[in-house]
Amino acid sequence: MNAGALVLVVVQVAVMVVLSPLLVGVMRQVRARMEGRAGAGVLQPWRDLRKLLGKETLQADGTSWVMAAGPVVLLGSSALVCALVPLVGTTTFPLVPDDLFVVVSVLLLGTVALALVGLDAGSAFGGMGSSRHMTIAALVEPTVLVSVYALSIPVGSSALSAIVEARIADPASIASPVSLLALVALSVAVLAETGRMPVDNPSTHLELTMIHEAMVLESSGRDLAWLELGSWLRLGALLGLVGSLLVPWGIAGDVTVPALAVGVLALALKLGVIGAGLAAGEVFLAKLRLFRVPELLAGSFVLAFLAVTASYLVVQG
Amino acid sequence: MAVLVLLPLVVSLVLAVLTAALRTPLLCRYAGVLTAATVLASGVALSAAVLDGATPTAGDLLRVDALSAFMLAVVGAVGLTATWGGLTPPGGRTDAWTYSTLVALFLGAMSLAVLADNLGVLWVAVEATTIATAFLVGHRGTRTSLEAAWKYVVLGSVGVAIAFLGLVLLYAATVSAGRPTLSWIVLTQEHLALDPSLVKVAGALAVLGFATKAGLAPMHSWLPDAHSQAPAPVSGLMSGVLLSVAFYAILRVQAVVDPVLGPGLMRGLLATAGLLSLAVAAGLVVRQRDLKRMLAYSSIEHMGLLALAAAAGGTLALAAALLHVLGHGLAKSSLFVVSGRILATEGTTRISGIRGLLVRRPGVAVPYLAGMAALLGLPPFSLFFSEVAIVVAGFQRGLGGVMVVAVGLVLVLFAGLARHSAAMTMGGSPDAGPTPDGTSLGPQTPLVLALGATAVVGLAAGPLATLLAEAGAVLAGAR
Amino acid sequence: MTPIQAGLLTQLALAALAVVAAVLTPPRLRARVAGAAVVGLGVAGAVTGAWALGGGQGALRIPVSLPFDPVVLSPDRLGGLFMLVAGLVGAVSASYGISYVRGPAASRTSWSAMAVFLLALQLVPAAADAVSFLLCWELMAVSSTVLLLAEHAHRAAVRSAALWYAVMTHLSFVLLLVGFAVLADAGGGTGFAALSTVPAGSAAASLAFALLVLGFASKAGIVPLHVWLPRAHPEAPSHVSAVMSAAMVKMGVYGAVLVTIRLLPGGPAWWGLLLLAFGAVSAVYGILQASVATDLKRMLAYSTSENVGLMFLALGTGLLLRAQGSAGPADAAIAACLLLVVSHAAFKTTLFLGAGSVLHATGERDLDRLGGLGARMPTTSVAFGIGALGAAALPVTSGFVAEWALLQSLIHGANAQDRLVAVVMPVSVAVVALTAGLALLAFVKAYGIAFLARPRSEGAAAAHESAPGMRVALVLAAASVVVLGLAPGPTYTAVAAAAGLPGPQPVGWWGIDLSAVGALLDPVALTVLAVLLVVPVLVVSVRLARRQPRREVDLPWGCGGVRLSPRMQYTATSYAEPLARVFDDALRPERDVLVTHSAESRYLVERVQFQQHVGDIVEETAYRPGIRFVDRLGLLARRLQNGSIHRYLGYSFVALLAVLVVVSL
Amino acid sequence: MSTSWFDQAIGLAAGVLLLTSVLLVWKRSLAAAVRSLAVQGVALAALVAVIGIYEGDPQLVAIALLVLALKGFLLPWVLDRSRVRIAAVREETPLLNTTASLLALSLLTMLAYLVSRPFLTLAPGPTSAAVPVGISLVLYGFLILTTRRHAISQLVGFLVLDNGIATVAFLTSGGVPLVVELGASLDVLLVVLILRVLTSRITAEFGAADLDDLMELRD
Known part of the structure; x- marks a missing residue:
């Protein structure tokens, strides 16, 4: 195995574990301020985590091992995604490429774990959340794959690091219409996948609207901690991916301390900006009716599809 | 050798006369079985002789080649299935002496038809089958059986009369060629200078006439009535071999006509008749209400397939046609025997009146289903091979379009037959357990033998394959 | 006698032995004796298939009484692969069947039919000419119909299912018959050697291709010829459903591969497009139906339709790309097709056997009446879960590997300078992605509703783990899903050999290297990395658990301590309801x-x-x-036929006049 | 013996054959029909005899006698007995009315001439010239069979058809081989006897010999 890659993985995962709760904290804080509230502070997610890990874990009668295993799987898959996606650097293991399809599959593994956790308790809310979650996940997948496919065409590889490296090498390609179409599509998909506005309102417990929160209702203690951390990691990794594709600069091409430091800083910056922007945007958005969500996703799919076909036409002249 | 040739004729005649004269119960009961067994034995022996290279003859009129020997064996085998399987417990109506006499005569007439070298004698024998079976069809004496008998005799005789007209014209053609004859071997071997336009009319009429008897549409109309009204074994005999014997006559006529005219005329006629038969059968099976009529239409279907095989011609198609004759005969006669048992136990042959047979009467339902599977052309039954061969040969001989239509119609027939069969046998009344039956209705052995043979003959190379190939070659003019 | 000949003869002998055993042994022993023979038959098939896959040669001539070209069984590498798959699926399913079958499914007829069915399945890929192919094909159809009918007296639906199946399978046969006849006419014989002399560009080849592919599609459950599938699979005994779905349906795929790769290689692009279109439609339609189905086995049946759709899509992609000249991605696509075959055989066997255990334990197939089986049937639950992961194509299962290969070939295929491909490939990617997404939903639903939460019926509440024999078969099947997923390298080597593709490079721990498209996958390495990342979490979890064990509470919280009854849970219907709304136009549900x-x-x-x-x-x-x-x-x-003799005579008279007019003109 | 005598005799016999069949189509009385049939049988026998005498073939003359006995006397007699026994008087309403039937006859005759062309080209002569008459008879017989409702009428139609075939046979080749001829004649006789038996059974069972009552067997 490549030692550099190993270092990078450790760094990336560690940085993401630190950063992603902060990211959530920043987003909540921005939102609170813009809504005229004081907010709980940027570190509140960290405090929540610590609190949850200290609390006892309850398990309802009739639930199975899924309640315990699901959170671990979700966290593990999110961590793996963090390890695979080029966030800080682009060095990869020779045998574990950051292949687009592998990343998406690993992500979906977490999605499934979460959905099963939602179903396991047998409450109506859990089922509802799980059902909606899976419906959206199913509809998001074509957009994700096709949009990254569009980005991969100029590179000729489905490896994310190769795509990012190519974009660093040729910055003009970022501003190309193909790239923009694909990025917009991907962003919509990321919003849907991570349960942000306008698909899901992350800060509500109204049964008509909630998706993510409904699934974690029955979890407590460390289970809930893992679930929350896992979800935050996902959010962080996906936003980080968008960041890496949109603004590839700063990403470490090799594993040296300065390069990594720059990479980490760049990542923190990107995440902060994107997160704050997202939070600001959410304030002005109303949540969509659930059955309007497919329209949004269909729209993003069309964008992604256009990106692919356009890229062929562009490539062929 | 001549003894072997004459044996079936003599035995059937003697048994018929004895039965009519003595009317002892034993003779009445077994005359048909005995005749059929004799025919079968003689057929097998003659087949062996033919395979050894012999061409047994008896007088000028009877001559046995591979085709004749094979057909004689088929007549015997199907006859044995029908008569043996049709043995009801003593006291049934089938013990009447008229019945036995006529069955023996019927078998004799069919034997004569396949043994005859002279086309005129062939015709006389085919017409004689009408006479022998007329009262068999009307045997039950009910209004419907009387109606069926009338239609059968009128339509059958008229049709066969047309065939006679054809033969007359053929004879006229030989007269003008200076060699008056109706001998098949002379007609096919001596390359007489026959007038094509005359042979054309003659051949068309002969085929049309024999097609009536073979149940080919549009001359098939008598068939469902007669088959549904005759006693089950007789239906089995008629459907299983009588139709095939008439078809055999068509093959013989074709072998005479084709060398003179080329294959076009016969091909056109037979392909048309074959497709029409399939269409009629398909149309009428879909909403069929009566079991025996359904079986009758299935016979029309298979005759249609045979016609298509004959239209295709060539060794493969003709050998397939003959194998088809054998398989269809055995399966259909078994099925008619079973239908007789169903009538006896259920009191009806209406399809809607028969339900849950497999649960209630497995002894009837299992042979029924096996026979139906054979008729539907499912492996390992020989009809599978013959149908595949007919389609393949059809394409090879340029009848692709016809074959496509044909298999489409066969598919409709398959759906119809399967639906009705499933309705009668499947599902049912779990509360009512199996009823003891089967053996009390008649022997199972002939059904097992017949269906077993149908299953085996397709997958048996060796003498049978040689015989089929030889017989096909006889018709294709290679021998 | 070559090993192949010996293997074929052994299969025949074992099938005969199984039939005899089924007929002669008393009911008490029947399942064990006949079942053991059938298992042996499957193993013999697998061994013979493996030998043929390894390049073994040998032919067995079938005697037929008609003057056909020689009717011969002689498996090549491709056939060997399918024989191997069929044999393994058959052996596992039959061993499951030994403990599973009861009542009519354990009758003499059913066991005999099972033996014949398996034999025919294993011999279809061995056929080396059209006649023996059709023979085995029909034998397979007949015996499976008999098996399907096992419970005809108990459920009315069985009859209609069998009828649909019989007619559709006969349609398939008829199409194949005509297709082969067209080829035989053009090629001058019925042997595959003669058939393959027909140039792929000729009209006859195209006609035959269309007919044959339709015939195979019907057997494979491709939309719109799939209608028998969602009826037949649920009504057959589960071990039979497993064989039907995991092996028999594959014969349709085998046929399609046989025609396009072996008999008529180098067909025009539209062949590929046709297959691709069929596959895409089936994949999406099948998985949509599966997502909203509430009958567990019906859902699995539709999922079969989806998977076969993906196989056709992969094959079609391969043909299309070959015709357009990009050989590397084309090879990857064809390999992906065969990988899908192997993978689907593994996980669908698992799933159907699992569904059988559920049915056996609860008497229910309706997901809306199941629930909470995970605690009651742990082994089944885990095995079914693994199967579901495979069906959802998640790592690290066989399904994931296959879909990964397919997607790789799709996104790299479009490098060809062709606008058609440029449009078709993204659509295909989208189709595969949507299919994968919906499959995820469908299998989360199936697993979550059936095995998690609380029982929704008394049958489910009273469920019990199944017999050891059934569990062993289930675990074997599930293990194969994981093993194939973890170590795809050898499988890939095998399918590449079967399809005559260039040998792949071994990589890592039994990984795949699709060097033609510059992608590699080593599931073991991925797993190791994942485990490394999860270990800290586990360590923390375990330490926390030691300090503060999990506490069982009576009730779920349920947003405020409402006393929850099982009826308040989401059901399969409600789970899929949002999706059903989204695809209202395609599904047209009746509410x-x-x-x-x-x-x-x-x-x-x-x-x-x-x-x-x-x-x-x-x-x-x-x-x-x-x-x-x-x-x-x-x-x-x-x-x-209105009964009027005058009308009948009229028919004859008109025929006579018509003939007279014709002959005298 | 002069050829013209032969020509005229053949022509006469053929004319009578044709005339009687037209009468058969025209008339509805069953008694008249049977009488016409008898006349036709005699004419046929005469035809055979003429040919036999002309060709100096004693066997043919003997056959003529046989034909006379069978078709001139025996079969009409059997038919008449049957008719009397079931008290049938006339064909009430044929499916095709008389006018239409007669028009149909002319069309059928044209067809018969068309069909017989090969004979005229093959061997021109008086016998060949008369062949169309035989073919016409066959077609007329078929027409009668198809359009007449009464059982006896159908029998008559069948016999006309048979006479037609016999006419063709004798005109074209002086009759088929003896054994075939005998067999065929026996068959016809037996068929007529069977139909007679069936006719009386039908009358007993259905109360009339109207064939339209026979419509119970249908799909």
Whole structure:
């Protein structure tokens, strides 16, 4: 195995574990301020985590091992995604490429774990959340794959690091219409996948609207901690991916301390900006009716599809 | 050798006369079985002789080649299935002496038809089958059986009369060629200078006439009535071999006509008749209400397939046609025997009146289903091979379009037959357990033998394959 | 005698032995004796198949009484692969069947049919000429129909299912027959060697291709010829469903591969497009139906339709790309097709056997009446879960590897300078992605509703783990899903050999290197990395757990301590309801809301019942009208035989006049 | 013996054959029909005899006697007995009315001439010239069979058809080989006897010999 890659993985995962709760904290804080509230502070997610890990874990009668295993799987898959996606650097293991399809599959593994956790308790809310979650996940997948496919065409590889490296090498390609179409599509998909506005309102417990929160209702203690951390990691990794594709600069091409430091800083910056922007945007958005969500996703799919076909036409002249 | 040739004729005649004269119960009961067994034995022996290279003859009129020997064996085998399987417990109506006499005569007439070298004698024998079976069809004496008998005799005789007209014209053609004859071997071997336009009319009429008897549409109309009204074994005999014997006559006529005219005329006629038969059968099976009529239409279907095989011609198609004759005969006669048992136990042959047979009467339902599977052309039954061969040969001989239509119609027939069969046998009344039956209705052995043979003959190379190939070659003019 | 000959003969002998054993042994021993023989038959098939896959040669001649070209069984590498798959699926399913079957499914007929079925399945890929192919094919159809009918006396649906199956399978046969006849005519013989002399560009080849592919598609359950599948699979005994779905349906794929790769290689691009279109439609339609199905086995059946759709899509992609000249991605696509075959065989066997265990334990197939089986049937639950992961194509299962290969070939295929490909490839990617997404939903639903939460019926509450024999088979099948997923390298080598593709490079721990498209996958390495990342979490979890064990509480919280009854849970119907709404136009579900008013007042509602039924829209719009049409023709045709002898004589007379006119013109 | 005598005799016999069949189509009385049939049988026998005498073939003359006995006397007699026994008087309403039937006859005759062309080209002569008459008879017989409702009428139609075939046979080749001829004659006789038995059974069972009552067997 490549030692550099190993270092990078450790760094990336560690940085993401630190950063992603902060990211959530920043987003909540921005939102609170813009809504005229004081907010709980940027570190509140960290405090929540610590609190949850200290609390006892309850398990309802009739639930199975899924309640315990699901959170671990979700966290593990999110961590793996963090390890695979080029966030800080682009060095990869020779045998574990950051292949687009592998990343998406690993992500979906977490999605499934979460959905099963939602179903396991047998409450109506859990089922509802799980059902909606899976419906959206199913509809998001074509957009994700096709949009990254569009980005991969100029590179000729489905490896994310190769795509990012190519974009660093040729910055003009970022501003190309193909790239923009694909990025917009991907962003919509990321919003849907991570349960942000306008698909899901992350800060509500109204049964008509909630998706993510409904699934974690029955979890407590460390289970809930893992679930929350896992979800935050996902959010962080996906936003980080968008960041890496949109603004590839700063990403470490090799594993040296300065390069990594720059990479980490760049990542923190990107995440902060994107997160704050997202939070600001959410304030002005109303949540969509659930059955309007497919329209949004269909729209993003069309964008992604256009990106692919356009890229062929562009490539062929 | 001549003894072997004459044996079936003599035995059937003697048994018929004895039965009519003595009317002892034993003779009445077994005359048909005995005749059929004799025919079968003689057929097998003659087949062996033919395979050894012999061409047994008896007088000028009877001559046995591979085709004749094979057909004689088929007549015997199907006859044995029908008569043996049709043995009801003593006291049934089938013990009447008229019945036995006529069955023996019927078998004799069919034997004569396949043994005859002279086309005129062939015709006389085919017409004689009408006479022998007329009262068999009307045997039950009910209004419907009387109606069926009338239609059968009128339509059958008229049709066969047309065939006679054809033969007359053929004879006229030989007269003008200076060699008056109706001998098949002379007609096919001596390359007489026959007038094509005359042979054309003659051949068309002969085929049309024999097609009536073979149940080919549009001359098939008598068939469902007669088959549904005759006693089950007789239906089995008629459907299983009588139709095939008439078809055999068509093959013989074709072998005479084709060398003179080329294959076009016969091909056109037979392909048309074959497709029409399939269409009629398909149309009428879909909403069929009566079991025996359904079986009758299935016979029309298979005759249609045979016609298509004959239209295709060539060794493969003709050998397939003959194998088809054998398989269809055995399966259909078994099925008619079973239908007789169903009538006896259920009191009806209406399809809607028969339900849950497999649960209630497995002894009837299992042979029924096996026979139906054979008729539907499912492996390992020989009809599978013959149908595949007919389609393949059809394409090879340029009848692709016809074959496509044909298999489409066969598919409709398959759906119809399967639906009705499933309705009668499947599902049912779990509360009512199996009823003891089967053996009390008649022997199972002939059904097992017949269906077993149908299953085996397709997958048996060796003498049978040689015989089929030889017989096909006889018709294709290679021998 | 070569090993292949010996293997073929052994299979015949074992099948005969199984039939004899089924017929002669008393009911008490029948399952064990006949079942053991059938298992042996499967193993013999697998061994022979493996040998043929390794390049073994040998032929067995079938005697037939008609003067065909030689009718020969002689498996090549491709056939060997399918024989291997069929044999393994058959052996596992039969061993499961030994403990599973009861009642009519354990009858003499059923065991005999099982033996014949498996034999035919294993011999279809061995056929080396059209006649033996059709023979084995029909034998397979007949015996499976008999198996399907096992419980005809108990459920009315069995009969209609069998009828649909029989007719559709016969349709398939007829199409194949005509297709082969066309080829045999053009190639001058029925042997595959003669058939393959037909140039792929000729009209005859194209006609034959269309007919054969339609015939194979019908057997493979490709939309719109799939209608038998969602009926037959649920009604057959589960171990039979497993063989039907995991092995028999594959024979349709085998046929398609046989025709396009072996008999008529180098076909034009539209062949590929046709297959691709069929595959895409089936994949999406199948998985949509599976997502909204509530009958567990029906859902699995539709999922089969989806998976076969993906196989056709992969094959079509391969052909299309070959025709357009990009060989590398084309090879990857064809390999992906065969990987899908192997993978689907593994996980679908698991799933159907798992469904069988559920049915066995609860008497229920309706997901809306299951629940909470995870605690009651742990082994089944885990095995089914693994199967579901495989079906959802998640890592690290066989399904993931296959879909990964397919997607790789799709996104790299479009490098060809061709606008057609440029449009087709993204659509295919989208189709595969949507399919994968919906499969995820479908299998989360199936697993979550059936095995998690609380039982929704008494049958489910009283469930028990199944017999050891069944569990062993289930675990074997599930293990194969994981093993194939973890170590795809050898499988890839095998399928590449079977399809005659260039040998792949071994990489890492039994990984795949698709060097032609510059992608590699080593699931073991991925797993190791994942484990490394999860270990800290586990360590923390375990330490926390030691300090503060999990506490069992009586009730879920349920947003405020409402006393939850199992009836308040989401059901399979409600789970898929949002999706059904999204795809309203494609599925056209019938929804009924039954409102029961209380006796006192119309303004008071006593009960509201919501029912949703999703029929098969293809069946409703394409088949029903056809059936009605034929039926009406049947009614009309009756007038032909109205009993009047004059009319009958008239037919003859008209025929006579027509013939006279024709011959004298 | 002069050829013209032969020509005229053949022509006469053929004319009578044709005339009687037209009468058969025209008239509805069953008694008249049987009488016409008898005349036709005699004419046929005469035809055979003429040919036999002309060709100096004693066997053919003997056959003529046989034909006379069978078709001139025996079969009409059997038919008449049957008719008397079931008290049938006339064909009430044929499916095709008389006018239409007669028009149909002319069309059928044209067809018969068309069909017989090969004979005229092959061997021109008086016998060949008369062949169309035989073919016409066959077609007329078929027409009668198809359009007449009464059982006896159908029998008559069948016999006309048979006479037609016999006419063709004798005109074209002086008759088929003896054994075939005998067999065929026996068959015809037996068929007629069977139909007679069936006719009386039908009358007993259905109360009339109207064939339109026979419509119970249908799909």
